[in-house]
Amino acid sequence: MTLQEYAVKQIGLPESNRLKYEVLLPSNIEIGKLICAYANTAGGLLVLGVLNKNKTISIKGLSDDFRVDMVVNNSLMKISPPVKIERGFINYEGKKLYIIKVEKANEIVTYNEVQYEITYKTIKKVTFQKVNNNTNITEKIMPYADKLDAILKFLLDNPKRINVNKYTIREVFANEISLSEAEQLIEKLKETKYVKSYNDRYIGMSIDTAVFLEDGGFSGKSPNSLQSSIKSIFLSYSWKQKEAASKLYNFLKANGYNPSMDDHNLAYKDKLSTFMESIRTSDYAILIISDDYLKSANCMTEVLHILNERESYSRILPIRHENVKIFSSSDRMKYIHFWKTQFEESTAVIENLDRISTIEESKKLKITSRIYHDIGDFLITIADMITFTIEKEEEVLFSNLLDYMERE
Structure with a gap:
């Protein structure tokens, strides 16, 4: 069955864990996460150029000007291991639609070193399994992984700092986080063995900080990528x-x-x-x-x-x-x-x-x-x-x- 034949049978069905419509071209990040999620669950189909609003499906078409292939290629570069997909423009009711069909993978797939899955049409980040061997990483830590790693990197770069507090943490993130969030990050780090706590007010580097970051830290990323993880x-x-x-x-x-x-x-x-x-x-x-x-x-x-x-x-x-x-x-x-x-x-x-x-x-x-x-x-x-x-x-x-x- 060709991609056109397969897509024609699916278009018109309601959205599900295996079918998603987008009227415009999503970002390469969104496409990458969706491809990853499809591959980790049961496979799926993304149809670009279709509006799904109030349970009504309207065929709008997608212009060649969107450079879809380039966006998808950028997404696929960050997917590991490679997944089996079919993609391309098809003609449907006199309009051009872009189709991405993803096969279910036989092993865990990640996008940008993070594993995703799709449940009830919602893409979710999966608690690290294969991606990170640090078994003490919990769901409570995962949403803050990048920020916690950035703090550990700061401590590693400033080994003599034993007075890092919530105000210091705000400076690490260019004052883009609140004091309460900074406090929350410190408390989460205190629950691990990767920082030292001084008088329960300050934190500093522990003997395990460097090794933990070398192993990928909370996010599973290499230390060299930590600074550039948040642009x-x-x-x-x-x-x-x-x-x-x-x-x-x-x-x-x-x-x-x-x-x-x-x-x-x-x-x-x-x-x-x-x-x-x-x-x-x-x-x-x-x-x-x-x-x-x-x-x-x-x-x-x-x-x-x-x-x-x-x-x-x-x-x-x-x-x-x-x-x-x-x-x-x-x-x-x-x-x-x-x-x-x-x-x-x-x-x-x-x-x-x-x-x-x-x-x-x-x-x-x-x-x-x-x-x-x-x-x-x-x-x-x-x-x-x-x-x-x-x-x-x-x-x-x-x-x-x-x-x-x-x-x-």
């Missing part, structure tokens, strides 16, 4: 795009990343140093380029500094709002002309002010002048990097951004 991402955007930025922030947070947002509320002098430090210390910086962004002195001053930061620039992921056009010379000239006008107006203002009053305006003129002279080169560079709009990325659950970051 930090900095979001830069104009205030009018805060809603779109917030959606992206929440999505990244929910998918295991460590995002931070630039709120554009600080004064320029304070904010620039904060921005550049965030760029330097983050794995990636996502710039939501909009019309407002390109006309904002603060936004443009920030982003033009990246051009002088070679390492930082390589980690920039620009994505445009649908209201901005920068791909033709005439489109780019509009922004060059805008900043030329700003520069000329600032110059005219200074000529009519006394010496004392011109100090602050001179600073603004210097900023405006640099933007005016550099924005043309910046727009050409950014235009070559941008592929999709933020609106398009929302539709495909930011899969293109995730794919890029996962490949690196």
Whole structure:
């Protein structure tokens, strides 16, 4: 039976542990987990291009533009051992659907070194069996495995620290966790033999910490992968795009990343140093380029500094709002002309002010002048990097951004 014939018999049936519909392309992480879960249970079928809402199944079709094969390939690279699948586009009711058929595996399969299974249509992480030989890892520990390993790695890197408390733990995670969560992590570590407890207030490295991490720690990952297991991402955007930025922030947070947002509320002098430090210390910086962004002195001053930061620039992921056009010379000239006008107006203002009053305006003129002279080169560079709009990325659950970051 061909893949087309098999899929046609399944499409229209209600979703189950062996059948799932998606109207758009999920991220490679979601696809990887589902393939892994299918392989560990009874196999299954994923149909892309079908909307399942209120128990009504609608055939919508899936565009070739989604680059499904690339996303699936990225998922399969992290699945071990390899699983038997069939995949590809089929024609159904005049629409193109993408089908992924997964066979049940004869041994335990993992995605990104984690085992998954599917129960009542829900994908669940399985308590380590084959993945990790540390039999004392319990379900209570598992949800915190990566964070606990990160703390152990910190203790290993700082062997003389015997006064690590909840405040220290927050700093380990760039203050992205609450004090109560930090306390909770410390208490969970105290229940194991992998840290020492001092006066029941502080923790430090024990004689078992290093060996435990070498064996894979709580997460089953090698020590070298611990630092990169949670990627930090900095979001830069104009205030009018805060809603779109917030959606992206929440999505990244929910998918295991460590995002931070630039709120554009600080004064320029304070904010620039904060921005550049965030760029330097983050794995990636996502710039939501909009019309407002390109006309904002603060936004443009920030982003033009990246051009002088070679390492930082390589980690920039620009994505445009649908209201901005920068791909033709005439489109780019509009922004060059805008900043030329700003520069000329600032110059005219200074000529009519006394010496004392011109100090602050001179600073603004210097900023405006640099933007005016550099924005043309910046727009050409950014235009070559941008592929999709933020609106398009929302539709495909930011899969293109995730794919890029996962490949690196």
